[in-house]
Amino acid sequence: ATLAGCGLDPSPGQTAELLTSAVPLPEPFQVPLPIPPVKRPVRSDAKTDYYRVVQRKASLEILPGLKTEVLGYDGLLPGPTFDVRSGRTSVVEQVNQLDVPTVVHLHGGHTPASSDGWPLDLLMPDGQHHDHAGHHGMTGGDVKTGSRSYTFPNTQRAATLWYHDHRMDYTAPQVYRGLFGLHLIRDAEEDALPLPAGDREVPLVLADRSFNEDGSFRYPALKDGPGVESRYMEGVIGDVQLVNGAPWPVLEVDAARYRFRILNAANARRYELALDGPARFVQIGSDGGLLGAPVEHETLVVAPAERFDVVVDFSQYTVGTQVTLTNKLGTGRATQVMRFVVARKAVDDSNVPAKLSSYAALPEPAGLVRRKWRFRRGQAGEHRGWTINGKPFDPEVMQATVKLDQYELWSFVTDVHHPVHVHLAPFQVLRRGGGPPGPYDAGWKDTVDVRPAEVVDVLVRFTTHKGKYLIHCHNLEHEDMAMMAAFATV
Ligand code: C2O
Ligand code: CU
Incomplete structure (x- = not known):
């Protein structure tokens, strides 16, 4: 699957393919760093902030002197930054003025399934019909036209989340064209620290x-x-x-x-x-x-x-x-x-305290439920893209049924590099390659970089929301080529 003019990136850290631009690249370090604007609510009440985002095309000058058409939340790349308080609900009305269906997912959010961006819960552009929604005759999604409201309870600690498109089979091209942005959650524990601000x-x-x-x-x-x-x-x-x-x-x-x-x-x-x-x-x-x-x-x-x-x-x-x-x-x-x-x-009264938060390691109780998730290339006779446990993504198949509040030990097993992401609940890395967690594994994670032929064990516990959720590779081309699995929380 290579196009003319594209070579392999020989860098050892990459298995992906490098697309070479057909324009001269600009001198580096000329453009000031832009800061995405903070999204303002259209109204607020005691517990909830209401937002409205228009997904639209825009022509942006990304490279000097050239116009690039993007698919942007509010026409921006990246989209606007949500900057919210833990415990205050965000209701985001998304309006689709594009010419493709979209799905919004809040990555890292502890989100009810109806707002988690199930890949077939499409938001169709106005004026398009539902029968354009399915591929391979797949159905079963909650399809809406024109606009849809997503509810994010933000009942979780301060963290850097992000939101992006999650449309089945098309996440990679739609994110590439601009559908991604930040969603920051703040809380009192973090406010109390003397961090740079x-x-x-x-x-x-x-x-x-x-x-x-x-x-x-x-x-x-x-x-x-x-x-x-x-x-x-x-x-x-x-x-x-x-x-x-x-x-x-x-x-x-x-x-x-x-x-x-x-x-x-x-x-x-x-x-x-x-x-x-x-x-x-x-x-x-x-x-x-x-x-x-x-x-x-x-x-x-x-x-x-x-x-x-x-x-x-x-x-x-x-x-x-x-x-x-x-x-x-x-x-x-x-x-x-x-x-x-x-x-x-400049004067600087900020500091990084030796104790940052009340983070605690999850226990590893006896009788832990164990599950293995094998991420690998489709083998001969299987699906020709990427698979999890030998299967391409099938929205009708739950590869696991997980009881809320239960401690589980999940093992991620890979062939090549796969950044493994789990929706709904964060996890803690317990072991990497049979040894202790790596230097980049500290804290609550929702995505872990699993290296070639490696096993990473994580502890996870789902505590909120029953429904259908996803585990997948976050190399978006791998994801679109079916390296995704559904599980149910009950
Ligand atoms: Cu950042 Cu399922 O995605
Ligand atoms: Cu992958």
């Missing part, structure tokens, strides 16, 4: 893209509809690095501590982030919010969909220093991500 709390949403000559996004055409032949089997990676939607941007910083909420929103690219000079990444949080105690990293490996909440101290640099954020797993221009310029001395 205000202008010194900055989201860094990483995504790679490639561009055609006319400025449009370069992505393999889906001529034949869903199916192996029309897809990039391994996953799509681009040669242009975007941060918050801008190519290789630059951010002027004070010589002070900054909190960066890093999200890997790329379809298939893994990063190993590094900073020039003495600074380290002091990790304070993971997918599911604050760690118990900070963890220092020289480099940060971030698989698709993972979030790392880190503090970087720029007071270690003299004013005027340029600090480049690089990706050690990239090749060519993809080794660069963005740049910080230490612009001025």
Whole structure:
């Protein structure tokens, strides 16, 4: 499944295929880092904030001098950031003014099944009929036309979540074209900490893209509809690095501590982030919010969909220093991500306390329910894409039935790299490759980077919401090529 003009990325960290842009790439570190706008509610009552988002096409200048058509929440790439309080419900009315069906999923949300973005619960554009909804004659989804309201209870601790498209068979191209954004939850425990805040709390949403000559996004055409032949089997990676939607941007910083909420929103690219000079990444949080105690990293490996909440101290640099954020797993221009310029001395009363939160490890009680989830390429005689436990995604088949409140030990087993994501409840990594958890496994996770031929054991406990949920690979091309399974909570 390769197109002309595309080569393999020889980088050892990638199994995906690199799409080369047909336009000259801009000089790096010219564009200021944009910050996605915070979404304002249209109204609020005692317990709930009501929002309205319009999914629409927009023509954005992502590369200087070129226009790129995006599919954007409110026409933006990334979409607006939701910034909400733990315990306050968000009701988000999504309006589809695109020409394709969509599905919205809040990644990391403890969401009732009816709002979790089941891949067949389509939101059809106005003026299209329901019979356009199904593929292979599949039915069973709760299909709506024009608009639909999603309810996110936000009854969970402070964390960096994100929302993105989850349409069956089409998640990868629709996210690639722009349907993703941040959803931050805050709470009192986090507020009480003296972490960098205000202008010194900055989201860094990483995504790679490639561009055609006319400025449009370069992505393999889906001529034949869903199916192996029309897809990039391994996953799509681009040669242009975007941060918050801008190519290789630059951010002027004070010589002070900054909190960066890093999200890997790329379809298939893994990063190993590094900073020039003495600074380290002091990790304070993971997918599911604050760690118990900070963890220092020289480099940060971030698989698709993972979030790392880190503090970087720029007071270690003299004013005027340029600090480049690089990706050690990239090749060519993809080794660069963005740049910080230490612009001025400044007062800094922030701090990273030795105890961050009341995080507690889950117990491993006797009689734990054990399940094995085997992520691998479809074998001869099976499905020709990717499979879980030998099966391609089938919305009619529950691969597991999980009792609420029960402690379970799930083992993820892989052939090649797969970032494994579980909906509804976060988990804790217990073992990696037979040994202790890795350096990037701390805290509550909802996505874990499972490396080739590895077994990762996690402890999970679902405590809320009965219904149908998903486990899948978050390499979005793998997901679309059926590396997804449904389970029921009862
Ligand atoms: Cu981020 Cu099921 O997805
Ligand atoms: Cu995968």
